[in-house]
Amino acid sequence: MKKQLFSGCAIGLSAVLLIGCQGTDNIASESSIQAPSKPKQQPADEVAAVLYNQIGYQANMAKLIYLQANNALTVDVVDRNNQQSVISKLTSEAQFWPHAGKNFVELDLTELSQVGEYQIVIDGEVLASFRVANDVYTRATKIIAQGFYFNRASHEISFEYGGKFNRAAGHMDQQVKIHHSAASAHRPEGTVVPSPKGWYDAGDYNKYTVNSAISMYTMLRAYLKHPSFFQQLKLNIPEQFNSTADILDELFWQLDWFLTMQDPNDGGVYHKVTTLNFSGKIMPEAGLEPRYMIAKSIGASLDFAATTAYFARHLQDIDAERAKLCAQAAEQAYKWAKANPDKIYVQPDDVKTGAYVVTGDDYSDEWFWAAAELALTFDAKDYWQDLTQLQAIEMSVPTWSDVQGLGWISLAEEANAQQWQYKAQQKLKALAEHMSIMANQSAIKVSLGVFDDDFVWGSNGNMANHIMVLDAAKAYVADPASLNRLIATNLDYIFGTNPTGYSFVSGLGSQTPMHLHHRVSEADDVLDPVPGLVAGGPHAGQQDQCDYPSKFPALSYVDDWCSYATNETAINWNAPLLYAVASVASEE
Ligand SMILES: [Ca+2]
Ligand SMILES: [Ca+2]
Structure with missing residues (x-):
């Protein structure tokens, strides 16, 4: 084929x-x-x-x-x-x-x-x-949000909620072992700890703190921008009849797991819960290999601190109990990071799952994001001082390894200290206006490709994050209509206005990925892949050495299980896409 x-x-x-x-x-x-x-x-x-x-x-x-x-x-x-x-x-x-x-x-x-x-x-x-x-993006938002439900760990998806995608529960994660890389006095190697719930990170069945943090921030932010839209958006999930917005129910499934990633004895945060190796193409319930808490790390701890601080601030009126847990978690994680600034994640020899670490990263962006969120939540002098030391950091389109943009967005919208707010708004404005000018000069009027690192692994996630930045900047530019227009053409790109011929989201479009690098989709007996998942997208890396149709970055995509470099799914790509479609749907 x-x-x-x-x-x-x-x-x-x-x-x-x-x-x-x-x-x-x-x-x-x-x-x-x-x-x-x-x-x-x-x-x-x-x-x-x-x-x-x-x-x-x-x-x-x-x-x-x-x-x-x-x-x-x-x-x-x-x-x-x-x-x-x-x-x-x-x-x-x-x-x-x-x-x-x-x-x-x-x-x-x-x-x-x-x-x-x-x-x-x-x-x-x-x-x-x-x-x-008139309802293009409302429908899309619903399907993409439901995609997170389909990725729930420790959860059976019955026919009632999953239709033909019903499946048994897998990875209950009640007995996760402390790996030797994570051993401490209170929790020596082999100690058993629970770490249930959460979403599968991507095409694999593991759960990673770093990648979860940006995804959770982005989803909560989507809700906070459009609360009434999301309160009316009914998902087909077991929590649909309670009084909480369904998107928050879905997000809390992840948050409840996320909080288990912190060692309550010292505040440090484990990098991931994984098997030692990636599993084969099996259904979740067949994944019976032992799962481990792997090494505490500076990246995980700072991203965790930033995210829980953000949640603590915004859940106060939504869920006071979870808000309180998040507040404690944030300060403890940050304290651990201050005491362990050199604990960069090193993949242990016996662990082969995702590393979520960038060689040579100085973590200044993680420090910046964490300090910003803690300063905004707790308004304590120490956090503002830490932030001030990092004030030279630039605004950029966020990715899991480049998170300072999240800090700047929060500062632009919420900083009480006026000099921070103005500075952040100017940075957002400058970045978005640059994207708009450059996109207008491009042949298909999209901003993907404006930056050198746009067409890399997860290019569709980058595109969705472009949209989040543009949406956040609208309040500060002279011509918000131009950003709306770019948001529209960027969304068009994801849903088919691109030279591959594909709408990149499963179940949304006339030619969509059918062979996603996504274990459930590959291992079940259903012809269609799980709906509402965006493929990573084209780029010229071709690291998996699959059979690609082109070496041009925007054409280097193949709808094949083989292509984990372009056809895998991941929560950090789906989350900004959810944000992007909701930002438009809320106007429908
Ligand atoms: Ca609900
Ligand atoms: Ca970084």
């Missing part, structure tokens, strides 16, 4: 529509096609691909469609029901997008605000169908 998908593509319309044909890459010849000729009517087979949002365009948002073509084209937009032409217009001139090595022309259909189904027609041939609707 994979071979058919990417080789021997006829550049004909049926091929484009059915399999999203990209043709073959020839870097030398294609990169030289940069100067489009003057506009003239072209036959439809000049179009190698149509890039459009496969889940639909929100009626009140920008609607950009791109055709992979070397010349401007006249396109008819036809109402699918009555076959009447509603718009006929000339596309832009072709522009080269270096990340895919292709030329694209732009069709701006923002004026099309009537809800309906439409066809893109050139010379009487239908190239693609798309819809305009």
Whole structure:
């Protein structure tokens, strides 16, 4: 199937529509096609691909469609029901997008605000169908939020809540052993501690503190930005009838586990709960290998301190008991970090699961984020002083290993100390305006690719974090409409307006990942993957040495279990995506 998908593509319309044909890459010849000729009517087979949002365009948002073509084209937009032409217009001139090595022309259909189904027609041939609707992102938010439920550890998913994705519980984690790397006087090697609940981190069945921290911050932040939207968003989970918003119930499943990662004897936080090796392609209940608490670390402790401080501050009126636990946890973890600044995580020889450590990281960003959240929560002089020492740190788009942006966002929105608030807002504004200017100059008007490290492992997560930054910056820029427009085109990219032909979220789109590197999806007997999970996304790393269709970063993606580098799922990519779709859905 994979071979058919990417080789021997006829550049004909049926091929484009059915399999999203990209043709073959020839870097030398294609990169030289940069100067489009003057506009003239072209036959439809000049179009190698149509890039459009496969889940639909929100009626009140920008609607950009791109055709992979070397010349401007006249396109008819036809109402699918009555076959009447509603718009006929000339596309832009072709522009080269270096990340895919292709030329694209732009069709701006923002004026099309009537809800309906439409066809893109050139010379009487239908190239693609798309819809305009009023509930595009509400539906997407629901499915993506439900994706977290499907990743619950220690939980049976019954037919009532999972439908065909029902499965037995696995990884109860009531008897996790202290690994030799985590041994202490109070908890010597082999001590048994409980660490139940939480979500599986990614395609594997393990639970990692560092990656959970940013994911949990992002999800709580999504709720706090749009509480009434989320209070009305019903998920199909067992807690749907209690008085708590379902997204918070889901988040508390993770929080309750997260708090078990702290050693109550000294406040230090374990890096992860994992088996020694990754399991095979098995269902959760078949994962019976022993699980271990692995080494306390500075990265885990600081990220834990930041996250629990953030939760302590914001759960006070939602769940006072959990807020109190978080407050104690945050200060203890930070205290441990101050006493153990050199405890950088070192992967023990007998442990092969994810390391979540960057060689050479000085942890200044983790220190900054933790100090910021603790200062905002406790307003104590020591925390503000620690923060002041790190004030030269720049704003950047957050990732699990680069978290200072989370601190700056919190400061921008919540700092009582006015100089911090103003400084943070200016940094956010500058970053977002830069992204907007650069995106406007790109051939498909997206901000992914603006920064050098955008097309890396988890590029779709980066795109979702771009959207979170843009959304956070809207309050501080002169032209928020321009950021809204970029948020729309960035979302379009994830849901299909990209040159791979895929909408990258399982169950959301007409061509979506079917072979995610996700153990449940691979091991169950269900043809479809678990819905609501975003694939890591394209980048040229190809670390898994799978069979990729291209070396261009934006085309280097393959929907195959083999491709853990581009087709795995992870909570730190789904969380900002949840934030991104909710930010738009709350306006629907
Ligand atoms: Ca509920
Ligand atoms: Ca870092």
